[in-house]
Amino acid sequence: MSSMRNAVQRRNHKERAQPEERKKWGLLEKRKDYKLRAADHRQKKAKLKILSEKARDRNPDEFSFKMMSSSVDNKGRKVADRGNEALSMDVVKLLKTQDSAYIRTMLQQVRRERQKLEERLVLEDQEVRTLKDGSEEKQGKHRVFVENEEEQEEFDADKWFGEGRAMPTASRLEVPAAWEDDEDEDDDEDDDEEEEQRPQKKTPSAKKLREQAEKVKQMKKFDKTRSRAQSRTAFRLQMVKKKERELVAAEEELEKQRAKMNNSVGGINKNGVKFKIRERKR
Numbered sequence: 001m002s003s004m005r006n007a008v009q010r011r012n013h014k015e016r017a018q019p020e021e022r023k024k025w026g027l028l029e030k031r032k033d034y035k036l037r038a039a040d041h042r043q044k045k046a047k048l049k050i051l052s053e054k055a056r057d058r059n060p061d062e063f064s065f066k067m068m069s070s071s072v073d074n075k076g077r078k079v080a081d082r083g084n085e086a087l088s089m090d091v092v093k094l095l096k097t098q099d100s101a102y103i104r105t106m107l108q109q110v111r112r113e114r115q116k117l118e119e120r121l122v123l124e125d126q127e128v129r130t131l132k133d134g135s136e137e138k139q140g141k142h143r144v145f146v147e148n149e150e151e152q153e154e155f156d157a158d159k160w161f162g163e164g165r166a167m168p169t170a171s172r173l174e175v176p177a178a179w180e181d182d183e184d185e186d187d188d189e190d191d192d193e194e195e196e197q198r199p200q201k202k203t204p205s206a207k208k209l210r211e212q213a214e215k216v217k218q219m220k221k222f223d224k225t226r227s228r229a230q231s232r233t234a235f236r237l238q239m240v241k242k243k244e245r246e247l248v249a250a251e252e253e254l255e256k257q258r259a260k261m262n263n264s265v266g267g268i269n270k271n272g273v274k275f276k277i278r279e280r281k282r
Contacts, residue, residue, distance in 0.1 A: 093261060100254045107247040110240055117237040124230055 018028035071079050087095075144160065146152050259265040268274050 089261065093258065096254060096258050096261070100251060100258070103247055103251045103254065107244065107251065110244045110247060114237065114240045114244060117233060117240060121230065121233055121237065124226070124233070 015030055016028065018025070022028075073079055144155070146155060256265070
């Protein structure tokens with residue numbers, strides 16, 4: 001009969017799921033989940049009981065031979081050996097010497113870099129002042145060859161070289177020469193005869209005005225790029241100066257440590273006690 005009972009299809013019994021109104025609380029806890037949580041709680045409870053018994057039965061006057069080998073510092077903290085081997089004094093002095101040589105080498109490199117940045121900033125400032133002032137200092141020479149003396153006499157430098165500057169200033173580009181002459185004519189209202197004799201300047205064409213506006217735009221873009229480059233160089237110079245100060249402080253600290261190791265200066269030991277070098281009695 002048991003074999004026939006097993007041959008009949010049975011209904012699969014499923015565990016109840018979380019109700020729809022309680023889905024926000026997550027999955028419904030099943031019996032297997034509860035058993036694991038309860039076992040973990042009982043285990044922790046047993047551990048706490050054992051620890052509390054040990055703390056209750058502890059004897060503060062109990063002696064251990066390890067107390068003889070252990071030590072504490074001035075603040076009562078236990079000092080344990082971490083297994084590191086102490087280096088000899090000669091090895092430590094050699095390491096300090098190598099460290100100071102490395103720091104000295106890096107300090108020389110930083111100083112050279114600082115000098116280059118300072119020179120670059122000075123040169124850029126001088127060039128900016130020259131362009132803004134419109135001075136013609138430090139300009140190169142340009143030689144023009146002509147066929148005969150007549151061409152030499154008729155040679156017009158302004159027409160050949162333009163304004164005669166490598167980088168024209170914004171003040172000369174913004175106002176065309178024809179406009180400047182017109183302003184002068186308006187100012188001299190009393191001299192009517194000179195105005196009649198003076199030839200009338202033609203107004204600049206649209207093409208020339210566009211060229212002048214393009215030149216002004218290029219000049220402004222050039223000034224903006226130059227100012228950004230100067231700000232980047234100045235920021236880099238500040239960082240290099242900060243690194244130089246840190247390296248100088250590290251070098252001084254190493255010199256002090258080496259002097260203390262050689263017993264040539266006094267100081268404060270690790271326990272905060274001041275000491276001084278032994279001096280010969282007089």
